[in-house]
Amino acid sequence: xxxxxxxxxxxxxxxxxxxxxxxIGTLPxxxxxxxxxxxxxxxLAVGVWAWRAGTDADPQGLHLRALFGQRLIPxxxxxxxxxDPRGQAVVRLDDGSHTRLPAVRAEDLHKLVTASGQTIExxxx
Numbered sequence: 490x491x492x493x494x495x496x497x498x499x500x501x502x503x504x505x506x507x508x509x510x511x512x513i514g515t516l517p518x519x520x521x522x523x524x525x526x527x528x529x530x531x532x533l534a535v536g537v538w539a540w541r542a543g544t545d546a547d548p549q550g551l552h553l554r555a556l557f558g559q560r561l562i563p564x565x566x567x568x569x570x571x572x573d574p575r576g577q578a579v580v581r582l583d584d585g586s587h588t589r590l591p592a593v594r595a596e597d598l599h600k601l602v603t604a605s606g607q608t609i610e611x612x613x614x
Contacts, residue, residue, distance in 0.1 A: 496604040498592040499543040508536030543592040544578075546604035551580065553591060562588070564605050570598050 511532035519526045538556040545552040550563040562580065569581040572595030580588050593601065 494604060494606075495545055495547040496600050497543060497545050498590070498597060500539050500592045502539070504539035505536055508532045508539055512536065544590045546601050548604070548606045551590065551601070553588070555591065567605075570601055572598065 509532075512529060515528050515532055519529050534556065542555050545554070548564075550561055550565075551567070553560045553562065562582065566582050566584075567580055568583050571579050571581065573579050573589070576595045578590040578593035578595060578598055578601070580590055582588065590601075
């Protein structure tokens, strides 16, 4: 998938920095009692999610990545790219289902179309 035409969308790196700070801040608490050690898993999971989760778009399709999995949606299955009321990008598939695109905002939809190899026609022309 490492194509020159791949566009990557990721969450803000501030989340990763916050997870690192939270992990370091949790160390004294977790080292105080053995049963508090699992608390370290929370900032660790948030950090891995911030580093990994997002959407990659290339001419083959959309690659959605989460904390523990990934999914490929070929462009042939995409019926519509739209945004929800909160400004998050959503894709409607040919089976009628809707999927939110991680880390993609409404203003990024034109970049997704460009990654597919398509062009957007200007309705004013």
